[in-house]
Amino acid sequence: MEPMRILAVDDDPVFLLLLEHILSDIGYSDLHCVGSGAEALARLRDRTQRFDCLLLDIDMPEMTGIELCRRIRALPDYRDTPILMITAMKTLQYVEGAFRAGANDYVHKPVDELEIRTRLRMVGDLLDERRRRASVESRISTDFGLPNVVVSFDEPFAINEVGSTIEYLALENYALTLGRLRLFGHTVVSFKVTNAESIFFATDGIGYVDTMANVAAAIDGALKSFNHLIAFAGRGEFVAMISQRCSLETATVQDSIDSALERYARLYDALGIPMPRVCVGETQHAGFFSRTSVKQLIRDARESARRAMAVR
Known part of the structure; x- marks a missing residue:
């Protein structure tokens, strides 16, 4: 599994320090933290930086994590990037809203080390599979000069054109x-x-x-x-x-x-x-x-x- 570059977004600096400590302990040291949705979007629009996974809080001033998730999904470079919501918000309204906006997973605060390790390992497996498919697609495109999408009959894939579909x-x-x-x-x-x-x-x-x-x-x-x-x-x-x-x-x-x-x-x-x-x-x-x-x-x-x- 390749190293994972992670961007965490939370308006609570104490939580970000705690998150940095937890992730470092379980082997994820390439963590970058910002305190607002606006800062996150500025980072994500900078093509000199590229993040493999995003961790978003929901309850933030000015721009909620759900709105931020929706805006991130509108960025071509981050249309499929794994997004985990890490939040204290537990009501169905927020849970469903997050997944509908494009989140891949939802983790409740306070963060449990074993749970976040399991979720990030799943993200790593997903990224490895996507890199493999991208490599195959690139090779086919180079060999034949035609665009191609590699899909397996047995495996799920994302359908982004329909509003109610999620992975x-x-x-x-x-x-x-x-x-x-x-x-x-x-x-x-x-x-x-x-x-x-x-x-x-x-x-x-x-x-x-x-x-x-x-x-x-x-x-x-x-x-x-x-x-x-x-x-x-x-x-x-x-x-x-x-x-x-x-x-x-x-x-x-x-x-x-x-x-x-x-x-x-x-x-x-x-x-x-x-x-x-x-x-x-x-x-x-x-x-x-x-x-x-x-x-x-x-x-x-x-x-x-x-x-x-x-x-x-």
Whole structure:
């Protein structure tokens, strides 16, 4: 794992000193600290500096961490840079707002050394994988003179064109941040593109990502009456978390998605790409007294969509 250059943003200088001490103890010595969103943006716009990971507080004067996160995501150089919120704000309004603005993870203050070590190790693994993909894409571009996006059929990737979509890992982290009580009040549902593998082999990386983005937009439209977040999970599967306990009318959602995708029929036909077909799984809920984990809840939702595919 390569060394990680980190920028921390917090208006509390005492906390920044504490954070510097904790990160130094666990092997992250290349830490840079600023006290406001404006200072952070000035650093990030300076192309002589490049940061691998950003740690943001939420409750700051003049510009909140959530607004800062949103502005950072608008910077081309930091569109995909891992962002961790480190904050004392625990209410659902702030948690969901942070993930919707583009945060990848959410850590509560006071910072636990083991927890921050685990989260930063995950960030390091993510960065290593992205560097590997960027190297492959660069090599293909050099060899053939064509732009290319390297994606795996099995692995998740980010879809940035649809407002309610976040990365799959971020969706898992969001659910973990909720805790059992708030997770009980949420609904999880999965969607399966039944012919995703055919689409994957019929086009290149850019075409496949664009097609999955169209599916994400159709799902987003079908869930527009609910407050929700969507992530692409790989293998043509999407997972949505709805911030209320509900049972969807599966047939109505299915019809809405089919109608939205039908608008692209001529385009897919002209490009020789199969028209995406989507199945909707049954809604899943965490039991109040059950020990169902977040990962198991999401697995159950994805399995339900696969079963729906088998009988369609």
